[in-house]
Amino acid sequence: MIKVEKLKKSFGQHEVLKDINVVIQPQEVVVVIGPSGSGKSTFLRCINQLETITDGHIFVEGKDVADKKTNINEVRTEVGMVFQHFHLFPHMTVLDNIMLAPLKVRKSSVQSSKEKGLQLLQKVGLEDKANAYPSSLSGGQKQRVAIARALAMEPKIMLFDEPTSALDPEMVGEVLEVMKQLAKEGMTMIVVTHEMGFAREVGDRVIFMDGGVIVEENEPKQLFENPQHNRTKSFLSKVL
Amino acid sequence: MDFRFDIIVEYAPLFLKGTLLTIGLSLVGTVIGTILGLFIGLGNMMKNKWLAFPFKVYITFFRGTPLLVQILIIHFGVVTFFVDGTNAILAGIMALSLNAAAYISEIFRAGIQSIDKGQMEAARSLGMNHVQAMRYVILPQAFKRMIPPLGNEFIVLLKDSSLISIVAAPELMYYVGLAKGQYYRVWEPYLTAAVIYLVLTVTLTYFLNRLERRLTTE
Numbered sequence: 001m002i003k004v005e006k007l008k009k010s011f012g013q014h015e016v017l018k019d020i021n022v023v024i025q026p027q028e029v030v031v032v033i034g035p036s037g038s039g040k041s042t043f044l045r046c047i048n049q050l051e052t053i054t055d056g057h058i059f060v061e062g063k064d065v066a067d068k069k070t071n072i073n074e075v076r077t078e079v080g081m082v083f084q085h086f087h088l089f090p091h092m093t094v095l096d097n098i099m100l101a102p103l104k105v106r107k108s109s110v111q112s113s114k115e116k117g118l119q120l121l122q123k124v125g126l127e128d129k130a131n132a133y134p135s136s137l138s139g140g141q142k143q144r145v146a147i148a149r150a151l152a153m154e155p156k157i158m159l160f161d162e163p164t165s166a167l168d169p170e171m172v173g174e175v176l177e178v179m180k181q182l183a184k185e186g187m188t189m190i191v192v193t194h195e196m197g198f199a200r201e202v203g204d205r206v207i208f209m210d211g212g213v214i215v216e217e218n219e220p221k222q223l224f225e226n227p228q229h230n231r232t233k234s235f236l237s238k239v240l
Numbered sequence: 241m242d243f244r245f246d247i248i249v250e251y252a253p254l255f256l257k258g259t260l261l262t263i264g265l266s267l268v269g270t271v272i273g274t275i276l277g278l279f280i281g282l283g284n285m286m287k288n289k290w291l292a293f294p295f296k297v298y299i300t301f302f303r304g305t306p307l308l309v310q311i312l313i314i315h316f317g318v319v320t321f322f323v324d325g326t327n328a329i330l331a332g333i334m335a336l337s338l339n340a341a342a343y344i345s346e347i348f349r350a351g352i353q354s355i356d357k358g359q360m361e362a363a364r365s366l367g368m369n370h371v372q373a374m375r376y377v378i379l380p381q382a383f384k385r386m387i388p389p390l391g392n393e394f395i396v397l398l399k400d401s402s403l404i405s406i407v408a409a410p411e412l413m414y415y416v417g418l419a420k421g422q423y424y425r426v427w428e429p430y431l432t433a434a435v436i437y438l439v440l441t442v443t444l445t446y447f448l449n450r451l452e453r454r455l456t457t458e
Contacts, residue, residue, distance in 0.1 A: 048365055050361050050364070050365065073364075073367050073368070073369050074367070076364065076365055076366065076367040077366075077367035079365075080365070080366075081362075081365040083358060083361070083362060085358055087356070087358035087359060087361065087362035088362075089359065089362070089363075089377055089381075090381065091380050091381050091384070100366070100376060100377075101366035101367060101368060104368060104372050104376060105366065105367040105368055105372070146362075149366070150365075150366070153366055153367060
C-alpha cells in the first residue's frame, strides 16, 4: 500500500532523513516512536508531499509521489492527515470544515456531503457541535473534528502526526478512542506518537526512529519487552 | 482680519459637487486598487523569482515615485493612448487605482503571510489545489485581518485624491482653487477644504473603528 525506498530528506545542509526503507501493508497500523528531532514527523509529511523529498521514492498505491507526473492532489485525496495542532478552519462551522473538501475536491452534492458530515460527527461523538465554530471547542473535540474532516474524503490511509501531543491529559483518551475505533474498522494508519500505551495496544508494528534512520522495528510486544538495540533500550527506559 | 463667509456660501454648491467627486474617486480607486492589489500581491509572492520580478518592479515604481508625478505621466502620457486629447477624471482614477494597488498588494501579502502555515497544509492535505486552498481557506481569513489597513489606505487615498486637481479634474481642491483665484483670498477656501477633508476622514475613521471592534469580538 505504501512503499518507501531509500528516502532521504535534507533541510539545507541538515540531513533529517538518511535512508528510510519501509513497506506498509493494507489495514496495518504502524506506530512510529522516537525522540524529538529523530525525523518521524518529517517522514510522515513526506508521504503526502507536505515536504518534497530530496532523494528516493515513496509509492502510495503504486504511485510515486516524488514523480512530477504524479498528480499529488489526487494522491492526497487517498491519504488523510491529522495534525498535532488540528488546523481546523476557524472561519467555518464544524460541519462546513468537514464538508469543504468533499464539496470542492470530490464535487459531491451539498446534500450528500452534509449527510456524510453529520454521520462522521456522530461517529466521533460530536453531532451536537455541527454548527459550532472551532474556537468554542476543547482541544480533544477539535482533534476529533479534524479526524472527521480527514475521513470525509474517504481516504484509504490515515496519517497521524502526534495527534494527542497538544492536548490536556484528560482529553487524550477521547481522541485515542476514536483512533482505536478506526483501527478496528481496518483503516491503514501510520501514527507518530508518544503514547506508548496506544502503540502497544493498537499497533501491529512499531518503528523506532532516531537520527534520521529506522533503528528498529518489530511487533509492539517484542519491541517494548525485548528491544535489540541499545538506543531503543535507553529511549524506552526514559519514556516507559 | 475679516472672514468672508459669503465666499464659502457662494461656492458651497460647487464644493459639494467637488466633494462628491473626491469621495467617488477615492472609492473607485480603493475598489480597483483592491482587485489589482490582490493579483499583484499574489504575483509578488510567487516562488519563481523570474515570474515574481515584474510584480516587484511594479510595486517598487508605484511606491518609490511621488503620486503627483504618476498623475502627470498618466494624464499627459498614458491616457492619450486611449482617448482623444486628455481626460482628467480617467487619469485620476487610473493614477489612484494603480498607486493604491501597489500599497494594497503589500497589505494582501502581509495578510496572507499572517495566516498560520498549518492552514494551507491542512487544506492541501485534503486534496485541494493551491488556488482552492487560497480561495476557500486562506483569503477569507486574511481578508478579515486586512480590513483595518485597507481602511487606512482608503483614508490616505481620500486625502491624496486632492493631487488630481493639478490636472483640473473637478474634485474638491479644483473648486477651492477657483474660489481662491476669483477672490484672491487664502483662508476661506483652504480652511473650508481642510474642514471638509477632516469631516470625511474622521467619519471614516469612526466607522472603521466600529467595524474593527465588531470583528475582534466575533
